[in-house]
Amino acid sequence: MALAFEAKASTGLVVPLLIVGDAIAVVYYHRHANWWYIVRFLPWVVVGILLGVYLGNDLDEGVFKIYMAIIILVSVVMMYWWDRRKSTSVPTHWAFAGLVGTLAGITTMIGNLGGPFSNLYFLAMRVKKNEFIGTAAWLFLIINLIKLPFHIFVWETINAETLLFNLKLVPGILLGMLVGVRLIKIIKDDFYRKMILVLTALGAVMIMIR
Structure with a gap:
């Protein structure tokens, strides 16, 4: 969504959709979650969220995305x-x-x-496929719930209009989850790791050239 809309606006626009997707993933993969990684990683993410709220009003989005894309590519x-x-x-x-x-x-x-960045962290920890998905699902469900009040009350990027837009996309989210679950079952761990690296790098390139 950051590629289709202005970065700041896109975060508020899709947070409810992300929560729906994360909740479904948690229901299906919750037994694979490794809470040690979440407990170690989440406090720092919260620090970053608070910094993002403070910086978000004045930060040049174009410069920001270029720097982040470069960091991601170097990390990959x-x-x-x-x-x-x-x-x-x-x-x-x-x-x-x-x-x-x-x-x-x-x-x-x-x-x-x-x-x-979370992909790079889990890859560095050499987390296996199902553990990766289960841990990431819980992590981002918590993260997006934390972000919700900031978008509603501080940035005001979530309102009745954006929620109506979200409702139209929910069927697509559900369909995507069903397809994703089936694909994950047939993808081996080594290929999954390589796929995440490629998709992470591709996402960074798309962010940079947008």
């Missing part, structure tokens, strides 16, 4: 290099979760771009 290249080395180590220092989590919070609040 590092992850690819890490995989090529066949390294089995994972980052354990709190600073890694702090940096990536804060960036995820800022970007999800301002431009709905938090997904690539």
